Amino acid sequence: DGGITQSPKYLFRKEGQNVTLSCEQNLNHDAMYWYRQDPGQGLRLIYYSQIVNDFQKGDIAEGYSVSREKKESFPLTVTSAQKNPTAFYLCASSFSSGGGYNEQFFGPGTRLTVL
Amino acid sequence: AQSVAQPEDQVNVAEGNPLTVKCTYSVSGNPYLFWYVQYPNRGLQFLLKYITGDNLVKGSYGFEAEFNKSQTSFHLKKPSALVSDSALYFCAVRDPGSSNTGKLIFGQGTTLQVKP
Numbered sequence: 001d002g003g004i005t006q007s008p009k010y011l012f013r014k015e016g017q018n019v020t021l022s023c024e025q026n027l028n029h030d031a032m033y034w035y036r037q038d039p040g041q042g043l044r045l046i047y048y049s050q051i052v053n054d055f056q057k058g059d060i061a062e063g064y065s066v067s068r069e070k071k072e073s074f075p076l077t078v079t080s081a082q083k084n085p086t087a088f089y090l091c092a093s094s095f096s097s098g099g100g101y102n103e104q105f106f107g108p109g110t111r112l113t114v115l
Numbered sequence: 116a117q118s119v120a121q122p123e124d125q126v127n128v129a130e131g132n133p134l135t136v137k138c139t140y141s142v143s144g145n146p147y148l149f150w151y152v153q154y155p156n157r158g159l160q161f162l163l164k165y166i167t168g169d170n171l172v173k174g175s176y177g178f179e180a181e182f183n184k185s186q187t188s189f190h191l192k193k194p195s196a197l198v199s200d201s202a203l204y205f206c207a208v209r210d211p212g213s214s215n216t217g218k219l220i221f222g223q224g225t226t227l228q229v230k231p
Contacts, residue, residue, distance in 0.1 A: 106158035
């Protein structure tokens with residue numbers, strides 16, 4: 001899992017609550033990504049950021065929000081607007097994403113369960 | 116539409132036998148292709164990638180993959196499987212519509228089961 005940490009490992013949320021998932025990297029990577037993993041569906045991109053103070057929506061951004069105030073950190077907030085948030089969330093980072101040839105390094109993941 | 120397909124949900128092989136995990140892609144332009152492995156309740160680990168050059172790419176843990184442009188395939192291979200290779204394998208391709216972002220399109224994953 002390299003130099004990427006995610007916390008907590010397990011998270012339980014009541015309906016109507018917002019929760020924030022932490023992602024920190026010490027790899028000096030410029031780009032960071034958030035994915036959602038559901039059984040049998042592979043990984044789907046939620047948000048990504050190529051540089052501090054800038055981020056873009058991925059394929060399934062509705063109900064999620066992010067910030068990128070520091071190069072090392074890219075927290076994800078799952079809001080109450082996300083209708084089916086129970087999933088495994090993966091954070092990743094890579095060197096400059098320009099060109100798209102740099103591999104991404106993944107954190108260990110956070111499993112979110114809505115009660 | 117850009118896509119990646121892993122046609123087998125599960126591959127079963129005996130330890131010591133060669134293994135192949137299949138991946139085909141459909142993207143415009145030159146594909147940048149990646150293989151990742153995921154062990155239970157863990158993040159993904161990078162295995163190898165094809166950007167350009169030799170069609171046979173060697174990666175971590177004895178894995179290799181062969182890029183075949185005419186068949187639009189990038190199959191993952193290993194000459195002799197180990198029980199510890201049992202995991203979930205993902206093929207991914209750079210989204211050519213987002214070439215400056217590093218955005219990847221992932222296949223649905225193939226579970227590899229290696230039996231002693």
